Amino acid sequence: MKENILQSNYETNERTIAEVFQQSKKSFDFTTYSPVASSEFLEISYFSTMVDMNILQQSVLISLKEKIADVQQLSDLKNIIPIESIQFVESGQDLEKGLHTGAVAVYFKNHLEEIALLNIGNSRLGQRETNETENEFSVIGPKVGFIEDLNSNLHLLRDHLATTDLIIEQFAIGTRTKTSVAVAYLEGVTNPQYINTAKQRILDLDVDGVFDSTELEQMISDHSRSPFPLFISTERVDRASAALLKGELILMCDKSPYALIGPITLMDFFSTPEDFYLPSVIASFFKLIRIFGMLFSIFATAFYVAILTYHFEVIPKDLLGPLIFSRASVPFPPFIEALFLEVTIDLLREAGARLPAKIGQTLGIVGGIVIGQATVQAALTSNILLIIVALAALSSFTTPIYKLSNAVRLLRYPFIILAAIWGGLGIYIGILFLIGHLLRLKSLGIPYLVPLYPYRKGGVSHSFLRPSPEGDGKRPSFFRVLSNLRFKPSANQDPEDGLNSE
Numbered sequence: 442m443k444e445n446i447l448q449s450n451y452e453t454n455e456r457t458i459a460e461v462f463q464q465s466k467k468s469f470d471f472t473t474y475s476p477v478a479s480s481e482f483l484e485i486s487y488f489s490t491m492v493d494m495n496i497l498q499q500s501v502l503i504s505l506k507e508k509i510a511d512v513q514q515l516s517d518l519k520n521i522i523p524i525e526s527i528q529f530v531e532s533g534q535d536l537e538k539g540l541h542t543g544a545v546a547v548y549f550k551n552h553l554e555e556i557a558l559l560n561i562g563n564s565r566l567g568q569r570e571t572n573e574t575e576n577e578f579s580v581i582g583p584k585v586g587f588i589e590d591l592n593s594n595l596h597l598l599r600d601h602l603a604t605t606d607l608i609i610e611q612f613a614i615g616t617r618t619k620t621s622v623a624v625a626y627l628e629g630v631t632n633p634q635y636i637n638t639a640k641q642r643i644l645d646l647d648v649d650g651v652f653d654s655t656e657l658e659q660m661i662s663d664h665s666r667s668p669f670p671l672f673i674s675t676e677r678v679d680r681a682s683a684a685l686l687k688g689e690l691i692l693m694c695d696k697s698p699y700a701l702i703g704p705i706t707l708m709d710f711f712s713t714p715e716d717f718y719l720p721s722v723i724a725s726f727f728k729l730i731r732i733f734g735m736l737f738s739i740f741a742t743a744f745y746v747a748i749l750t751y752h753f754e755v756i757p758k759d760l761l762g763p764l765i766f767s768r769a770s771v772p773f774p775p776f777i778e779a780l781f782l783e784v785t786i787d788l789l790r791e792a793g794a795r796l797p798a799k800i801g802q803t804l805g806i807v808g809g810i811v812i813g814q815a816t817v818q819a820a821l822t823s824n825i826l827l828i829i830v831a832l833a834a835l836s837s838f839t840t841p842i843y844k845l846s847n848a849v850r851l852l853r854y855p856f857i858i859l860a861a862i863w864g865g866l867g868i869y870i871g872i873l874f875l876i877g878h879l880l881r882l883k884s885l886g887i888p889y890l891v892p893l894y895p896y897r898k899g900g901v902s903h904s905f906l907r908p909s910p911e912g913d914g915k916r917p918s919f920f921r922v923l924s925n926l927r928f929k930p931s932a933n934q935d936p937e938d939g940l941n942s943e
Contacts, residue, residue, distance in 0.1 A: 458553045461533045462486065465540065475550075476505040483512060484550050491543040496561040500524055501545060515557045518547060526560035538619050572597075576843065577677050579715040586676040591621050591695035598625060598691070601682040606630070612643050614657070618650030622657065626690040632921045635690055635704055635885045643692075654694040654701050661692075663883045668851050670844040671884045673702040673709060680714045688922035704885035704920070706892075708904035711735075713841045716907045724907035732905070734839035738849050741833045742779050743856035743868055745826060749775040751864030763825070770820035776861035778822045782830045783853060785812060790834075790850075891919045 465471040465486070473486040487497070500523055508521045519527055530536050536556060540546060543562015548555070574586035587594045595609060609625045622643060626636055642661040651657050655674055662671045675681055676698050681691050684702040692701040711731045716724035748755060756764065771778060816822045833853070840846040852875070859867030882889035892900030897919045902908055916922045
């Protein structure tokens with residue numbers, strides 16, 4: 442029913458061919474003229490900022506000038522112009538999309554019933570010359586990343602997965618932008634339920650435009666108001682390919698260098714592409730460090746406030762002296778002291794992220810040292826809390842996914858407030874609310890906390906550890922994939938060498 446409503450809305454917003462031409466003429470870069478001065482019956486129209494002017498001059502205009510007498514109807518253009526992509530449109534919607542993708546409209550003057558579109562768009566104009574990853578850096582492994590061109594990204598994806606089982610479906614989203622969105626999955630591996638759910642949510646969208654995959658993520662998420670991301674955004678081709686082999690699907694948006702991976706679980710955010718290029722023991726250790734770093738970042742400052750406000754009896758005797766000396770001249774309670782430092786750290790991070798790279802690095806280093814030293818000397822905070830807040834901020838950087846790091850930064854504040862009001866009981870209440878919220882979250886219908894809850898024995902080792910290839914022979918069962926086997930150890934390998942996932 443929603444699909445019919447959407448289709449009706451598109452038909453309502455569809456302009457006629459004459460309206461498209463009339464609206465386009467308001468733009469300075471829209472050009473309309475006759476290719477041959479003596480021939481006033483044939484005209485061409487295009488946006489000069491979208492077409493490849495070299496192809497226009499050499500292939501289109503020269504051919505028309507030499508053989509203009511042979512053009513009796515638009516179908517004759519296929520025999521005259523050496524361009525493969527020539528299509529005929531009869532609706533204003535197709536004409537509008539063609540002009541904005543770099544096509545040249547050829548038509549008979551005063552006869553707009555039929556128009557030929559010659560696709561000579563300059564697809565590389567404005568694109569990056571290099572496609573190395575910028576935000577998901579790894580020491581080892583490939584460095585190839587996606588760019589802001591959908592066709593190039595799909596080429597990179599097919600180059601990694603050279604199989605006909607890789608199915609890519611494309612949709613046009615936005616009544617005004619007509620942004621191309623692609624859904625990629627492995628047929629025979631990915632559960633059709635996730636595919637149909639993603640496609641239906643995309644088709645149900647009725648918006649003016651979509652400019653980035655992260656914007657699309659918010660529109661099709663199960664819970665758009667949650668601070669926790671329900672899709673993994675990646676710019677790495679190897680990570681996207683690994684997700685497809687795992688049984689997940691990929692959403693890609695034109696003009697966006699990021700691909701969305703779904704469905705996902707909370708524990709997927711602690712894995713990095715580099716884990717697959719390291720020995721399983723080392724990769725598992727690093728993964729546990731990341732999990733500990735997230736927990737420490739959320740609760741460290743809150744525990745400091747709770748202990749110094751309500752539970753000072755748990756402080757060891759050897760630590761009482763340095764703690765009393767550190768807070769002897771601080772006039773503020775622990776809550777105000779902690780809140781001041783946390784806000785200062787976030788201000789430095791935001792300022793460093795918004796400024797140019799060289800200035801941002803200088804601000805982060807000099808600003809952190811100067812402000813930290815000055816606040817301690819001015820007795821606005823204690824040395825111990827400064828160390829705890831700095832370690833908490835450092836721990837948040839261990840989270841591989843930037844969006845989850847933002848959620849961790851946000852969660853620190855309610856836990857600090859609860860610790861200041863009720864102490865340890867407040868932290869316990871906050872943990873209950875946090876777990877309750879996580880239990881409600883789903884990603885394309887998959888529970889966010891699986892395999893922890895609902896408990897899946899075979900997937901727990903995948904969540905906390907990175908199994909060796911011998912122990913990682915099957916895809917996670919909680920994704921309900923159609924093909925479970927992914928690796929078959931050779932006869933000379935000892936199956937007990939790996940971390941068995943079953």
